[in-house]
Amino acid sequence: MLPPGPREPRAAQTAEFVVRPTAFLRRCAARYGEPFTLRTHWADAPMVLVSAPDDVRRVFTASPDVLRAGGSGSILEPFAGRSSILVLDGDEHLAQRRRMLPPFHGERMRAHRELVARLAREELASWPRDRPVRTHERMQALTLDVIMRIVFGSSDPALRIAIERALALTRNAPRLVAMVLGATSGFERAVSVVDEQLFALISARRRSTPVLRADAPIIDELLAASSSDAEVCDQLVTLLAAGHETTATSLAWAFERLGRHPRVVERLGEPAYREAVVKEVLRVRPVLSIAPRKLAEPFEVAGRVLPAGVHVAPCIYLAHRRADTWGDPLAFRPERFEEPPPSYAYIPFGGGTRRCLGAAFALMEMDAVLDEAAKAGAFTSAPERVRRRGVTLAPARGGRVRLSAP
Numbered sequence: 001m002l003p004p005g006p007r008e009p010r011a012a013q014t015a016e017f018v019v020r021p022t023a024f025l026r027r028c029a030a031r032y033g034e035p036f037t038l039r040t041h042w043a044d045a046p047m048v049l050v051s052a053p054d055d056v057r058r059v060f061t062a063s064p065d066v067l068r069a070g071g072s073g074s075i076l077e078p079f080a081g082r083s084s085i086l087v088l089d090g091d092e093h094l095a096q097r098r099r100m101l102p103p104f105h106g107e108r109m110r111a112h113r114e115l116v117a118r119l120a121r122e123e124l125a126s127w128p129r130d131r132p133v134r135t136h137e138r139m140q141a142l143t144l145d146v147i148m149r150i151v152f153g154s155s156d157p158a159l160r161i162a163i164e165r166a167l168a169l170t171r172n173a174p175r176l177v178a179m180v181l182g183a184t185s186g187f188e189r190a191v192s193v194v195d196e197q198l199f200a201l202i203s204a205r206r207r208s209t210p211v212l213r214a215d216a217p218i219i220d221e222l223l224a225a226s227s228s229d230a231e232v233c234d235q236l237v238t239l240l241a242a243g244h245e246t247t248a249t250s251l252a253w254a255f256e257r258l259g260r261h262p263r264v265v266e267r268l269g270e271p272a273y274r275e276a277v278v279k280e281v282l283r284v285r286p287v288l289s290i291a292p293r294k295l296a297e298p299f300e301v302a303g304r305v306l307p308a309g310v311h312v313a314p315c316i317y318l319a320h321r322r323a324d325t326w327g328d329p330l331a332f333r334p335e336r337f338e339e340p341p342p343s344y345a346y347i348p349f350g351g352g353t354r355r356c357l358g359a360a361f362a363l364m365e366m367d368a369v370l371d372e373a374a375k376a377g378a379f380t381s382a383p384e385r386v387r388r389r390g391v392t393l394a395p396a397r398g399g400r401v402r403l404s405a406p
């Protein structure tokens, strides 16, 4: 028997998970304790959620042959493609991951920081002073520029327009539900336009036989390591899907929090403190709520043996607000990261063999943007509720801040 959970029909649970995701998760944890079971159209079978560090450790360190993330990521296939790292499992996944990892290493990311800082300076300089700015939109534009330059090595306006059209579809919650239920045709059309543009980019890049410098775009390394153009295309779309909205939304939350904590902004010039600020933003406002895996065999966690075929998911949102781990978990206090958190308590990038491939990229980008933001002036903001935008949890009013001149 599965752990307890809400008794509402699957459609009602899906609606709650889409419309009020964080309230739903809190309510389930309070009412049923942990682990608890959700039944939604988000996944093709019931999903059991855990958040205690020991349970999270068990899931993230289990054999990837038993706990398969690709099986839980299949909803992403229409966007990311069949050879996307997000939907592969087992040896195929590991081989793809090995091919993609080298350019995402923290050291390698340093070579791209100055470009990100320059783009951030230009973006911040364009903001009106003393009037509200919706930082989420602005960060979507910025992180798209960053991915296009650093990953694709391109700033082609036609490619950018095609990408923006496809991304707009993923941000719309009702459309996302329709997609989950199988209505993928509009989306597939938009993605095929992106694919066409990417194939043109890939063949141009192959012809140019680029020299691999430290700050070379990531596409060059993917081309050197991968066999077919179709595979590189799927990797590029995957990096866009996984890396663009997540980083933009995390930055919007950073602005929303910083606008209410001037003392934190004052210290943003200190690199170690800035690193702690980025971590604390990702803790209090994780943009992805769960890191699911599908069981290929029965699996024991939290004192239960779960049957094959169900999903088990460390719940990032609940893990980051456990009072027993964090003490005053709702307070925004970067200083708490002066000491490293207990292992498997802090999981904004998931864990194990599926841990976010772009974590160093995201941390570098957030660091560079917040460094520039602190130099641009003083921010004020009002607290915003969490609202789902596609798969991410975003500030409900767009992360509005007012910037006044320094």
Ligand code: HEM
Binding pocket: 069, 085, 086, 097, 238, 239, 240, 242, 243, 244, 246, 247, 250, 287, 288, 290, 291, 292, 348, 349, 350, 351, 352, 353, 354, 355, 356, 357, 358, 359, 361, 362
């Ligand atoms: C703040 C920004 C980001 C957050 C919070 C985030 C979070 C995550 C999470 C939670 C996962 C799932 C991990 C798991 O299941 O254990 C993931 C996977 C992934 N992320 Fe990120 N991510 C971010 C930015 C990026 C960026 C910038 C890129 C690349 C440009 C990226 C590429 C990926 C890829 C390729 C995977 C799949 C890894 C695999 O299946 O082996 N992410 N990310």
